[in-house]
Amino acid sequence: MNTIAPQADASSALEPILDRLNKQLAASNGQFCLSVTVDFAAAHQLHGYEGNCARLHGHNWKIIVEVTGQKLDDVGMVIDFKAMKKAARAAAKTLDHQFLNQIEPFDRINPTAEHIAVWFFVELGRMLNQPNARVSAITVWENDYSAVTYRA
Ligand SMILES: Nc1nc2c(c(=O)[nH]1)N=C([C@H](O)[C@H](O)COP(=O)(O)OP(=O)(O)OP(=O)(O)O)CN2
Numbered sequence: 001m002n003t004i005a006p007q008a009d010a011s012s013a014l015e016p017i018l019d020r021l022n023k024q025l026a027a028s029n030g031q032f033c034l035s036v037t038v039d040f041a042a043a044h045q046l047h048g049y050e051g052n053c054a055r056l057h058g059h060n061w062k063i064i065v066e067v068t069g070q071k072l073d074d075v076g077m078v079i080d081f082k083a084m085k086k087a088a089r090a091a092a093k094t095l096d097h098q099f100l101n102q103i104e105p106f107d108r109i110n111p112t113a114e115h116i117a118v119w120f121f122v123e124l125g126r127m128l129n130q131p132n133a134r135v136s137a138i139t140v141w142e143n144d145y146s147a148v149t150y151r152a
Pocket residue numbers: 046053057111112113114142143145146
């Protein structure tokens with residue numbers, strides 16, 4: 001269950017407000033969904049695809065990472081945005097300015113937006129998942145108009 005803890009230096013006048021908020025949180029059974037965005041530039045080509053995407057071309061991919069949790073820590077966070085950004089940037093760096101078809105596992109599976117989403121989901125799950133916070137969705141924007149979301 002969520003609880004909002006008072007800061008150590010909080011005035012006692014806050015207590016009834018915190019009490020009311022905590023009752024609302026407990027009743028709602030809601031979840032916090034945090035997101036951070038990273039990007040990378042790379043080249044790819046799609047094998048077996050009939051169309052211009054079969055030819056070598058590039059994108060500026062934008063990756064939105066969502067982490068979901070119910071419980072807050074003593075500071076009032078599910079997980080620090082900084083930790084999410086650090087992990088997402090490290091994963092994106094692996095792909096940045098690469099020819100994706102030469103990078104594992106995209107040397108064996110087409111580097112589609114769908115496969116890239118699953119790749120980030122697995123990589124970031126390894127880095128970020130903890131009992132109270134789990135990577136819940138990855139959205140991959142291939143350009144301003146086309147995106148895919150992989151949701152657990
Ligand atoms: N479901 C998917 N469809 C397509 C993917 C994909 O990863 N998943 N990828 C491509 C190509 O990578 C292509 O480069 C992007 O296609 P598109 O979004 O259509 O971009 P265009 O610039 O070619 O858009 P037009 O509006 O057709 O000019 C294709 N499909």
